[in-house]
Amino acid sequence: MSDHATDPATETFVAHRNLLFTVAYEMLGSAADAEDVLQETWLRWAKVDLGQVSDERAYLVRITTRQSLNRLRTMKRRREAYVGQWLPEPMLTAPDVAEDVELAESVSMAMMLVLERLSPTERAVFVLREVFDVSYDEIAEAVDKSPAAVRQIAHRARRHVDARRPRKMVSPSETRAAVESFRRALETGNPQDLLDVLAPEVVLVSDGGGVKRAALRPIIGAEKVVRFYLGGVGKTGGTITCDPTVVNGTAALVVRLDGELDGIMAIRVEDARITGLYYVRNPQKLTHVESETPLTLR
Numbered sequence: 001m002s003d004h005a006t007d008p009a010t011e012t013f014v015a016h017r018n019l020l021f022t023v024a025y026e027m028l029g030s031a032a033d034a035e036d037v038l039q040e041t042w043l044r045w046a047k048v049d050l051g052q053v054s055d056e057r058a059y060l061v062r063i064t065t066r067q068s069l070n071r072l073r074t075m076k077r078r079r080e081a082y083v084g085q086w087l088p089e090p091m092l093t094a095p096d097v098a099e100d101v102e103l104a105e106s107v108s109m110a111m112m113l114v115l116e117r118l119s120p121t122e123r124a125v126f127v128l129r130e131v132f133d134v135s136y137d138e139i140a141e142a143v144d145k146s147p148a149a150v151r152q153i154a155h156r157a158r159r160h161v162d163a164r165r166p167r168k169m170v171s172p173s174e175t176r177a178a179v180e181s182f183r184r185a186l187e188t189g190n191p192q193d194l195l196d197v198l199a200p201e202v203v204l205v206s207d208g209g210g211v212k213r214a215a216l217r218p219i220i221g222a223e224k225v226v227r228f229y230l231g232g233v234g235k236t237g238g239t240i241t242c243d244p245t246v247v248n249g250t251a252a253l254v255v256r257l258d259g260e261l262d263g264i265m266a267i268r269v270e271d272a273r274i275t276g277l278y279y280v281r282n283p284q285k286l287t288h289v290e291s292e293t294p295l296t297l298r
Helices: 008-028 031-045 056-080 095-099 101-107 109-115 120-131 136-143 147-162 172-188 191-197 222-231
Strands: 198-207 240-247 250-257 260-270 273-280
Touching: 008 031, 008 056, 008 101, 008 120, 031 056, 056 120, 056 136, 095 101, 095 240, 101 109, 101 120, 109 120, 109 147, 109 260, 109 273, 120 136, 120 147, 136 147, 172 191, 172 240, 172 250, 172 260, 172 273, 191 198, 191 222, 198 222, 240 260
Parallel strands: 198 273
Antiparallel strands: 240 250, 250 260, 260 273
């Protein structure tokens, strides 16, 4: 009987990999960059003397946070040069992510856009404290601040996020009904059916990355959203099909034009009507929608 035992460093890293990916993704909004951060984390972890590590999970989270912060600062320049609106990279997620209310909210498109408004350090502190329940002392080590400073940053970030996060909980059945009505309306291109399911104050954010047609700014109001859709994708003359799915823990549609993937539309529902649409058309951001990405808070 041969022994193919894995070394302890690798075993520990693999055991926490999904958690570390989730931390990096929530800080960066990009699965590709999160994967790069995990590679950098592994390279540093492989050099650590495990005998000197009392809490392996905390140590790995600290490395991941520092690498994510470094990348966030370089990504800021990349975002400033981005054409049009920037949306997080959507990820196909397993049903258990949607069932975990805390996790689903934290990775939703709506929340990720709110986190984009925070400074890199504020985002790191908020994510570690509010999402992953990391202690102030551990966060202080990860972001190179004092615990007292981290508490102040956490308070400021929490106040900012609370002022902008969606407040109403919606039942899964209510969400499914609204998404199904919206799906049928998109496929038929009926303006009135679209208006019936959209809230008057609905906001559409579309991301084409300069490659696909998208609005340069958010579109606010049901009539304007319908005009934009019917004047764009709906005007191609091709056959539009929409398949329900779950991305980032929330309801979404896979939109295809003549059988070819056109984009992913994440949907926010409140009071039985759609209040938020997040349409990612940039092909470079559609690489994580074919297979499920495991996410976890633990």
